[in-house]
Amino acid sequence: MTSVAIVTGASSGIGAATARRLAAEGFHVLAAARRTDRLAGLVAEIEAAGGAATAVECDVTSAESVAGLAAAAAAAPGPVTLLVNNAGGARGLDPVESGDVADWQWMYEVNVLGTVRVTQALLPALEASGAGTIVIISSTAGQVVYEGGGGYTAAKHAQTAVAGTLRLELNGRPVRVIEIDPGMVRTEEFGLVRFDGDADKAAAVYAGVAEPLLADxxxxxxAWCATRPQHVNVDRLVVRPLAQAAQHKVHRVS
Structure with missing residues (x-):
């Protein structure tokens, strides 16, 4: 029987790339996001490549919407064995003293509470499969703070805390908890959202970095973490581009 993987934030970037890759690995993917037009294109692309996917409209900030995702999972053509909590994002790069509290609230709502809502809703199905895996896409910002990143690093630190706590609480039950912490990843939307559509500011983050990480x-x-034997739990995978030795140490070429 085909295993089902659920990916939130699947309409672009890391989420879309993950949906494609998991479909190639043989999962039936429930691609969840708010923008159904993009999801339709993604599903068509996956099916054209011989994979299987279903688009599910879902806003992780809405309990009602997340309940709809759980209902779609219950109707899926196989056991739900994998949940990838990918939905998230950043807004602003202002100091704490002048940061917009509304931006902080949005980042906490999407990154942290979104992960909690979706995990709560899908955990019964994951456990019932007998071999469940929860992947939480956090960030190196969940490990190290930096100037101007107070709201985002606070949210990602909290998301990392959720992952660690969940792993402790699920110990002895058949569900793994894996945290993946990317460094500099260049995607088409992350920077644009963070800088309110300012393409120049978004591009400046990666200026001179010859090969930042990509969504793929x-x-x-x-895919590697999720396809290890079930007794293998990759607690935390930190991944950065070669040019980034640490949060503040990035090699740039002119």
Whole structure:
């Protein structure tokens, strides 16, 4: 019987790349996101490549919407064995003293509470499969703070805390908890959302970095972790581009 993987935030970037990769690995993918037009294109692409996927409209900030995702999972053509909590994002790069609290609230709502809502809703199905895996896409920002990143690093630290706590609480039950912490990943939307559509500011983050990570690199990490034997739990995978030795140490070429 085909195993089902659920990927949130699947309409672009890491989520879309992960959906494609998991479908190639043989999962039936429930691709969940708010933008159904993009999901339709993604599902068509996966099916054209010989994979199987279903689009599910889902806003992780809405309990009602997440309940709809759980209902779609219950109707899926196989056991739900994998949940990839990928939905998230950043807004702003302002100091704490002048940061927009509304941006902080949005980042906490999407990154942290979104992960909690979806995990709560899908955990019964994951456990019932007898071999469940929860992947939480956090960030190196969940390990190290930096100037201007107070709201985002606070949210990602909290998301990392959720992952660690969940692993402790599920010990002895058949569900793995895997945290993946990417460093600099260049995707088409992350920076645009963070800088309110300012393409120049978004591009400046990666200026001079010859080879930042791409969404496919993170999808590869998800697939590798999720396809290890069930007794193998990759607690935390930190992945950065070669040019980034640490949060503040990035090699740039002119």
């Amino acid at each position: 690199d993170i999808a590869d990490c998800v």
